[in-house]
Amino acid sequence: MEYQHTPVMLNEIIKYLDPKPGENFIDCTLGGGGYTMAIAKRILPTGKILAIDLDEAAIKNTQFQISNSQFLNIILAHDNFKNIQKIVEKYFSPAGGFDGIVFDLGLSRAQLKDRTRGFSFGLADAPLGMNFGGQAGESAENIVNSRSADDLAGIFREYGEEKFAYKIAIAIVKQRQIKKIQTAGELVKIIMDAVPRKLQPARIHPATKVFQALRIAVNRELENLRSALPQALALLKPGGRLAVISYHSLEDRIVKQYFKQESRDCLCPPAIPICQCGHLAQLKIINKGILRPTEEEALNNPSSRSAKLRLAVKIHPVK
Ligand SMILES: C[S@@+](CC[C@H](N)C(=O)[O-])C[C@H]1O[C@@H](n2cnc3c(N)ncnc32)[C@H](O)[C@@H]1O
Numbered sequence: 001m002e003y004q005h006t007p008v009m010l011n012e013i014i015k016y017l018d019p020k021p022g023e024n025f026i027d028c029t030l031g032g033g034g035y036t037m038a039i040a041k042r043i044l045p046t047g048k049i050l051a052i053d054l055d056e057a058a059i060k061n062t063q064f065q066i067s068n069s070q071f072l073n074i075i076l077a078h079d080n081f082k083n084i085q086k087i088v089e090k091y092f093s094p095a096g097g098f099d100g101i102v103f104d105l106g107l108s109r110a111q112l113k114d115r116t117r118g119f120s121f122g123l124a125d126a127p128l129g130m131n132f133g134g135q136a137g138e139s140a141e142n143i144v145n146s147r148s149a150d151d152l153a154g155i156f157r158e159y160g161e162e163k164f165a166y167k168i169a170i171a172i173v174k175q176r177q178i179k180k181i182q183t184a185g186e187l188v189k190i191i192m193d194a195v196p197r198k199l200q201p202a203r204i205h206p207a208t209k210v211f212q213a214l215r216i217a218v219n220r221e222l223e224n225l226r227s228a229l230p231q232a233l234a235l236l237k238p239g240g241r242l243a244v245i246s247y248h249s250l251e252d253r254i255v256k257q258y259f260k261q262e263s264r265d266c267l268c269p270p271a272i273p274i275c276q277c278g279h280l281a282q283l284k285i286i287n288k289g290i291l292r293p294t295e296e297e298a299l300n301n302p303s304s305r306s307a308k309l310r311l312a313v314k315i316h317p318v319k
Pocket residue numbers: 005006007008028029030031032033034035036052053054055058079080081082104105106107108132224
């Protein structure tokens with residue numbers, strides 16, 4: 001079985017999460033297991049890592065890799081990280097909390113290249129699936145064939161920041177009256193025909209933004225992240241590290257705002273002179289701003305190019 005994925009910013013993840021023997025971690029997005037394995041090795045002999053993925057193929061791949069290995073300290077959970085609190089209760093809950101939690105959002109190379117999954121606009125005959133969980137959840141095919149033009153345009157605009165959202169939505173609705181849209185290639189053709197050739201973006205494929213938007217909508221990616229971050233913070237012990245890699249600005253904005261909010265005492269509007277909310281900072285942002293892959297990594301692994309890493313450490317709230 002071959003599951004392809006080159007871990008992104010692995011050196012930085014290991015440097016800042018700094019796993020040590022006996023510590024406990026959560027990898028919320030197992031993928032090809034790059035981070036999980038690197039952390040698992042460093043926390044032996046008593047530390048454990050709980051690794052979560054929605055994709056059964058990712059879970060099976062790591063299961064296969066760790067069978068007959070020293071990695072008895074990897075606990076696999078086939079689930080959505082939005083349920084992280086419940087997952088911890090079910091599988092592994094160390095006294096005092098976790099030493100580090102990592103999210104590497106988005107999708108793996110294995111998912112992108114899988115002809116049965118429909119994530120790539122380059123695989124023309126692929127069915128329009130796009131669900132991280134495989135066939136179990138909603139599909140992009142359902143969305144493009146059932147939503148109104150206004151709904152579709154809203155998805156393309158909100159999750160893809162697509163300039164021609166409405167034009168493309170109208171073209172989809174027209175086309176599906178003739179024939180149900182079923183493959184990536186059919187959708188790509190509709191997009192290419194809808195966007196005037198001379199206005200098509202030069203640096204990216206004209207279907208990039210619509211495909212990103214559909215993937216985000218299918219998997220409810222932004223909602224999952226919004227709901228997982230506060231749970232992750234609650235699961236960390238003071239001194240525990242939180243690392244999030246995102247690949248588009250919508251996710252990065254959520255992480256940035258959450259880190260900013262949780263690194264401040266008092267969230268009252270400036271017009272209120274004495275704090276009413278009692279909010280206390282629980283995070284200290286490490287490395288103000290974002291970390292990006294090195295030029296060398298971006299060159300060797302083009303899918304790392306858009307990666308943005310944000311890091312924070314949990315602190316004791318001070319009253
Ligand atoms: C970029 S890959 C992770 C790669 C991994 N860091 C490595 O080194 O191999 C992202 C993974 O997150 C998974 N994923 C995305 N959203 C998820 C969610 N809400 N819950 C659980 N897994 C999710 C995807 O299925 C995919 O396998």
